[in-house]
Every structure is written in structure tokens, then in C-alpha cells.
Amino acid sequence: MAEFGTQQSEGDFDWSEMLHSWFFKGRIAFQRMWWVFLLTVGLGVSFQAYKGWQQKPVYQSRAKMIVDGQIVLTDKSAAQYSEVYANFYGTQVQLMTSSLVRQKAADRVRALHPEYLPCQVTLNVTQSKDANIFNLSAWGAEQNYTQAYLDAVMEEYLNFKRDRRESKAKDTVYSLQENLLEYQRQIEELEQQKLDFQKKNNIIFVQEQGNTAGAQLASLKDQQAQLKTQLRLLEEIDLDRFVDQGLPPGDEQALVESVLTETDTEYGQARRNLERLRAEMDEFSIYMKPKHPKIIDLKREIERQENLLKIIRRQTLNQVVNKKKILAGELANLNVVIQESEQKALKYSTLNAEFDRIKSRLASYSARHDSYLKMMESLHQSENIHQEPVTILEPATTPTTIPVNMFKQVTSGGLVGLALGVGILFAFAMTDNRLTSVEDVTQRFHAPVLGIIPLQKQRQGEVTLLQPNDDRLMFAESCRNIRSSLLFMDRQGPRPQTILVTSSIPAEGKSTLSSNLAITLAFASSKTLIIDADLRRGKAHRAFGLNANVGLSELLNDTELKPEDVIQQTSYEGLDLIATGEYPERPGELLMSTRFDQIMDELKKRYDYIILDCPPVLATDDTPSLATKADAVLFIIRSTYTRTRQIKSAVDTLELRGTKIRGFVLNFVDNREPNHYYYKYYDYYSYRSYAPKAGNHEKDKKGHPKHAEKIPSGEEHKTPVSGKKETVVAELVDKSAPANPEQKPDDNTDTDKTDKTV
Structure with missing residues (x-):
């Protein structure tokens, strides 16, 4: 399906x-x-x-408002109401035209002028170009009401802004009062805390003791540092060892000497005397002999001085050892004193810090309290100062009548x-789901589109059949394309011999297409028979100029009749027709009879192709039943006419009977449709006339021309009738047309030359 x-x-x-x-x-x-x-x-x-004629007169009133300057106070502490001036003019326009202001304006007019008849007023507010002026316009059906309404809008706008300013001022005052009360409470609490602290503590004594304790602690810290330095120096030297063994050589000796010198001035004096004597000895030794009395005396004095220095050093070292112990004790005592002093200083500093914190908080709250008091005073002073920047420049004018613009209406x-x-x-x-293009068909159904037939002009409601040298090039080529697509779509299997042509609904052009398809098959030298199987409204004989006195219905009803008794020859060589005959009462039973099957078997032996022109699928049940007996079903769709649901219903009906549609044909296609623009290229091709040759225009016994449109296509097959090799007609192409359709033929091309056969 x-x-x-x-x-x-x-x-x-x-x-x-x-x-x-x-x-x-x-x-x-x-x-x-x-x-x-x-x-x-x-x-x-x-x-x-009608609306313009019935419209009442409209009156227009105008007014203006200006943005004034403001008085700027030199005192920066004075409170002023400040608006947000970003998008100021747009905000004012929106405010003037707001529903709140307009409702208050209407209430104002109703209260002040109850005698005025209310009406709908249209308000428009614009800003003058390069000026701080608002232009207000009002339109209404009542003259006095419109003027009063415009004045009321301006007044209510100013009242609204004044109320907003007063509301902001009240909110600010309320907030300031709350803050003042809070600060006053905090100040009272802090003053009470200050008084309680002074009662509990003598603040003057605490401050003096704090200062004294701090100075004393600093002095003790200095003494502690000095003692630690001396004790560290003494601890670095092993003085006990020096007392027993004497001074060591090198840097350590110098260190000990310095300690001893600082400890005992006598040791330092003796050490300097010894150095002086040694210096004199060195000086006298330069120019005196060793045994000189002066030199001998100096040596004795140096020896005596060295012995004295050793005695003093021993005594001093003992003093230094004792001093080290004394320093350790003093440092321990000093640490205790410092600890007590720190506790005392911490106590007094804590009391001073707490008192200072109370005073600082009290000063801070007092300053804030004074600041808010100044704000309150400035708010009261600014209440009498006009701070509204927008004022009325011109009140509403007397309304004038606006004529109705009928042309605009x-x-x-x-x-x-x-x-x-x-x-x-x-x-x-x-x-609209009518199908218009090949894409519409291929997107909805799997069966291929075998061809498209362009829209043709009709004569008396019908399209003229194809002629041997028909000048309707697009139409002729489209019919041949359907013939070739139908015959060559299955190159491996047998070609269809009986082809059933139908559609979903009437007036889709199936009968015309059936006739033209049969003509194209006849042009290909194929013996073709077209059977008008529409036993209800068949009229295929009219297109060929034949009668329907005896036809298919008589052949099926009368067993004595033979097919040759109802077959009519058309004006086209190799093309015969079986008309409908008289319309029978039960056409469906006739088409399903064994008589019909016997006749079809006999006709298949006589003709290469048999075209069955059947009624629409949705109109009768004849076609779905008859389609099972055909080799191929060709489904016609009329472009921009047949709806998708109709085609789907018809296709489902056929496939429900086990019939497979060989392909679709899109009929009545407008070549201006975007997917069929290539039809214009058919104008590049034309038929060529050949010089008459023997047998080319030989006429049969009825005077009809025999067609020689027989050019091999490259594939041969046996026909059911004669067994002759049938070939499909290929068209004669104009050699003057370029290979590229968009390229125009050269003006110098000789179009009178005879083209070669493809």
C-alpha cells in the first residue's frame, strides 16, 4: 500500500x-x-x-506646560526634593497620560462641572523640538467637557507630583524622627553608663595610676633588658675555669679582659700601667743595651706589675663570678616585679579603655543626633519653597472642530x-492540500511520477488530440515521455500490454490522456486498441469523431457478436477503438464476467497494446475490480484540482484489491509553476520536413496516411501479434538548437538543412 x-x-x-x-x-x-x-x-x-458619516463632530483643545528653573539654596545642608532626571521627559509624558491622572481629571471635571456631558477624550502629549515645553492636545465629542478635561489633567498632574513630594517628605520626616528617638535612647543609656562608671571608679586616680604604672613598667623593662644582657655575657664565659687556670689566649682572652675591666677599675688601671711599662721597655731597647740599669729597672717594674695584675685578676674574677650570681637573683626578683606591674597597668588601662569607649560612643551618637536635628529643621524650612520644575504655561484653549477626513477613512x-x-x-x-507539483506527489506516495502534462487550451471544453505534426510541442513531448516511461520503467520484466487509465474523481483528464497515450503508441508502429470501459459516462468516441451505437456493452451482452463487429478504425494508423455502446443497467457485473475475460484474451492476440479508459475510482466500483485484470495501472492526477485525501482514498482502494499502481501522471500542470520552468526549453526544438520518398506517404485503402515514425531505440522485443521487431519512436531534433538549452542558436546557422536521424 x-x-x-x-x-x-x-x-x-x-x-x-x-x-x-x-x-x-x-x-x-x-x-x-x-x-x-x-x-x-x-x-x-x-x-x-459609514463610520465616518455617522461620526459626531470632534473638538480639539490645546495647552502647554513648561519646565521651569529652580531656586538652588546656598546652604548645602538644606533638604531639597530631587527627581530622577534620566528619561525625565518620557517619564512626565507617561505620567500625564497615565490612567490614574486621567481618572482623577475626570472626577475633577465631574465635581466642578456637573452640567457638562461626559464623553470619551483622547489625550496626546509631545515635547517641543529643541524646547523644554510639553504640548498637550485633547479630542472629544463635547466642546466644554474637552476643555475642562484638559485643564483638569494638568492640575491633577501637578497635584499628583505635589502629593508624591509631600509623601516623600512625610516618609523622610517619619524616618528621621524614628532615628532621632533611637539615638536619644542610646545617648541616655551611654550617659547613664558613664555616670555609673565614674561612681564606681575614681576616673582621675585611674588615669594617673594608669600613666604611672605604664612609666614604671617601661623603666622595669629597661632594667630587665640590661640585666639580661649582662647575665648573657657572663654566661657565655666560663669564669670558674679562668680563676684556676688563668686567661686563655686569643679572642676569649680579650673578651675576659673586657669583662674584668668593666667589673674592676683597679684591674684596668694596673693593665694600663703594665702596657705603658712594656711600651717604655720597647722604646729603650732600641738604643740601650739589655744590661743597662734603666732596662734592668724597667724589667723589674714590669715583673712586679705583672704579678700585681695577676693578683688583681684573680680577685676580679672571683668578683665577676659572684656578680653573675647576684645578677641572676636580681633578674628573678625583677621579673616578679614586672609581672605585678603588668597586671596593675593592664587593670588601669582596661578601665581607661572602657571609659574612653563610652565617651566615644556617646560623642558619635550625639553627632548623629545633631545631624538629624539639622535635617529636620531643613525639611521644615523647605516646605514653603516651590520645588516643582513643571508648571502650566498656557491653559486649555477653546476647542475647535476637527473635520472628518473621509478620504483617510x-x-x-x-x-x-x-x-x-x-x-x-x-x-x-x-x-489547501491540492497537489500542484511532482514533489507534492513523490513526498506522499511511493509510486513514481511517469510524466506531467502541461495545461492546454480547450475547444468546447475538450483538448484536441495529438496530430502527426502537432505544433503543441510541450504537449506532444509530454505524452511521448509518458509512453517511454511506462514501457521502459521495468527493463528486466515483460512490458505491460493492457494498460488501465483511471483517476480518483471525474474531470481530471483521464479520457483525453488515454486517447493521446494510445496515439503515441500508434505513432511507434504499435497496433493499439483503446477500449472505453466507462460504461456509465464514456465518451472517448467523440474525440475521434466516431459513434457509440455498438460498443463494449453490446459485445458483453450479446455472445453472438465478435470483437471485430464493434471495433472501429480511427484516423490514426494502427489505432482502433471500442466505444461504450449503450449504457447498461449493471456495468459492474458485465466487466467482472468471464465474457469480458475471454474477449480480452482474444484482443491481446490481435493488438500490441490495449488501453482501458475506466471511470474514476471514487465514483464507481467498476475500476477497482477491473484493475486486477490489467498489466499496469496508470493513475491520473489533475494539478491544483485533486485533493490529497481523495487520491489517498483511491490509491488505498486499488491496493486493497491487490492492484499495484505502475505510476502517476500529473495533468493540467501550469508551466509557470516553479518546478516546471524547464518547459520553455521545448521551444528550441521543432519537427523537420523531409523530401517525399517512395512509400513515405503511402496511403491505405481508407486514404489515411501511413506513419513512418519508426526509429530504433536500441532495445528490441517481440510483439504479441506479428512477432516483428518493434521499435520505439525517437524524435527528430533540430540540429540548430545548442546542446545547452540556455544557449540561443547561432543566427548564422542554416536551419533549412535536413537533420540527421537520432
């Missing part, structure tokens, strides 16, 4: 193609529903015209009607 649904196409999406398709659908919808535009435009124009009605018509047309075009 054919699958119904949308299949995604591959490749990039072509927006131009889609827009072209929409435009084409819109054009088709306009051709069908052009009267919708006339209806909607007429209704729009009529409605607006009618034009707007026409445009609205036109837009409504376009919308209706667009909705109709988008919801």
Missing part, C-alpha cells in the same frame, strides 16, 4: 524555491478566490465610510480590507 507522509529531501534547503512555490500557490488561490478581495475591500470601505478601510483578504487568501493557500 502506498505510504502517505512527508519524506525529507536531501541537500540544502532552497529558500528561493520555497518562496516561488508559495507565490505560485497564492496566484492559484487568487485565481479561484479573487472575489474575496472585492468582498473584504468593499466591506472595509463601506464600514469606514475610506483608504484605511480599503487597506484593512485588503490585508484581511490577503490573510484569508494566504490561509486558504496554506491549508
